[in-house]
Amino acid sequence: MWRDAALVAGKDLRIEWRSRVGLNQVVPFAVVILVLFGLALGPSRRVLAPATAGLFWVAVLLSAVLAVQRSFAVEAADGAGDGLRLSGLDAGGIFVGKAAAVTAQLLVLEVVLGVVAALLYAAHLSGFVMLAASCVLATAGLAAVGTLYGALSAGSRVRETLLPLLFFPLVAPVLIAATKAWQAGLQGRPGSGLGWLSVLAVFAAAYLAIGTVAFGPLLEDG
Amino acid sequence: MSSTTANAVAAPVPAAPGGAGRAGHQPRGAWRGRLVAATGGAALLGIAATVWLGLWVTPPDVYMGNLVRLLYIHPPIAWVMYLAFGLAMLSSLGYLWPRTRDLRFDRLAGAAAEVGVVFTGLTLVTGSLWGRPTWGTYWTWDPLLTTTALLFVLYLGYLALRRVPGEPEARARRAAIGAVVAFVDVPICYFSVYWWRSLHQLPSVTAGKSYIHGSMAWTMLLGFVSFTLAFVWLVVRRYRLAGLAQAEEADGLALALAERRAEGEADAVGRPPGPAPLVEHGVGLR
Structure with missing residues (x-):
């Protein structure tokens, strides 16, 4: 299963590296969102700096939907999904691989976005371990839910509108916990964010487990 | 798979058109129809009695005054909401479990979730009507309120997922997985909102003990029973x-x-490669 996961993740990341859709479109999109938040809330540092963590994670959530849609658009073209289904790879492995590829792309996006947010909102990026740990755990959860729901809505004609409707309410706990963990890190008291890290870990573990089990039947439907 | 479909589709057909109308033909179906009608009638009478007792017979509360009358409908509606989502979850698991896989479970899950969404909306509305005079605001970011609102949108998404066209089995499987995925989120959501708000206030519903007058308790119990019957x-x-x-x-x-096949046979003399694309079109239209 792990070998299959590595194969699928490698394939998705190679496609992304060659097409650079994420780098050229999703990352700029996320930066635009940060700028829009700045415009909406006004230039005051007293408003923007405390809101940095929340705005950053909302931008990540919006970009995650795009990354997931891209991950399944790749399979929809040229019957690639059928090829994947017939390849004999383990379904749980395919799920883990696709989720890992989305996680990797989102982590790159978060690094860029974190720097931009720090510049735009005049926030001090302190407590790096806490920031990085919450990024990894939250992104794993987002990617797991996204991949699961991406597969659920993949075949349908309404997938562009269905995925956000399914995805955003479900990841509300991730938004809360990741924002709290980031606030703890940014305010220089990372110890108070540990409880939130455990929420993120439980969320990621629960949905990675459900996805690994449920992906087989979903893949059969196409 | 095809045999289960045939069973599942065939089973309700004799009972379904009967209802109370065609009592003579289907004794078993008619009996069931009468039971359902009796349940509906009892629910209607029960709710009417709750309204009468709640608005005219019971006394106003010492602290809340007439606002306490919402006690007779708000908690029963919220209870029906939990009941509905619990039933939707159980029947989705029933569908996913290979030994009990049956499209009837899928329909039950869909019916329960739809009713659940309606009652979640009613819970939110009656709750904020109650919140405005007692807390001074229609909305507060209390864990129960926030989780209920998220539950509402989560299951709206589930209903949207159910409406996506497809083969009945594939649709049922997608919906069942979607229901499980949504249900698992509810406790995580509740606890994260609870910790998020823990510095500010306790959950409004469980905080404090209250004493309740005899006729008020009976009215509330009647509310629970009649809303459950309505459910x-x-x-x-x-x-x-x-x-x-x-x-x-x-x-x-x-x-x-059959129509396409007949057309195809009629055309077969003129155009040899007739029916195949037409049949495909017929399937696609669903």
Whole structure:
């Protein structure tokens, strides 16, 4: 299963590296969102700096939907999904691989976005371990839910509108916990964010487990 | 798989059109129809009695005054909401479990979730009507309120997922997985909102003990019973409707296939490669 996961993740990341859709479109999109938040809330540092963590994670959530849609658009073209289904790879492995590829792309996006947010909102990026740990755990959860729901809505004609409707309410706990963990890190008291890290870990573990089990039947439907 | 479909589609057909009307033909179906009608009637009478007792007979509360009358409908509606989502979850698991896989479980899950969403909306509305005079605001970011609002949008998404067209089995499987995925989120959500707000206030519903007057307790109990009966009646009716819709869909497909085949045979003299693309089109239209 792990070998299959590595194969699928490698394939998705190679496609992304060659097409650079994420780098050229999703990352700029996320930066635009940060700028829009700045415009909406006004230039005051007293408003923007405390809101940095929340705005950053909302931008990540919006970009995650795009990354997931891209991950399944790749399979929809040229019957690639059928090829994947017939390849004999383990379904749980395919799920883990696709989720890992989305996680990797989102982590790159978060690094860029974190720097931009720090510049735009005049926030001090302190407590790096806490920031990085919450990024990894939250992104794993987002990617797991996204991949699961991406597969659920993949075949349908309404997938562009269905995925956000399914995805955003479900990841509300991730938004809360990741924002709290980031606030703890940014305010220089990372110890108070540990409880939130455990929420993120439980969320990621629960949905990675459900996805690994449920992906087989979903893949059969196409 | 095809045999289960045939069973699932065929089973409700004899009972369904009967209802109370065609009592003579189907003794078993008619008996069931009468039971359902009795449940609906009892629910209606019970709710009417709750309204009468709640508005005219019971006394106003010492602290809340007339606002306490919302006690007779708000908690029962919220209880029905939990009941509905619990039933949707159990029947989705029933569908996913290979030994009990049956499209009837899928229809039951859909019916329960639909009724659940309606009652979640009612819970939110009655709750904020109560919150405005007692807390001074229609909305507060209390864990129960926030989780209920998220539950509402989560299951709206689930209903949208159910409406995505597809083969009945594939659709049922997607919906069942979607229900499980949504249900697992509820406790995580509740606890994260609870910790998020823990510095500010306790959950409004469980905080503090209250004493309740005799007639008020009875009215509240009657509210619970009659809203539960209303829930049962709505779910049964919705479940039957879904069964009829599925049967009609299957009949319509068979009819369309037969028509196309007849057309194809008529055309076969003129154009040899006739029916195949037409049949495909017929399937796609569903």
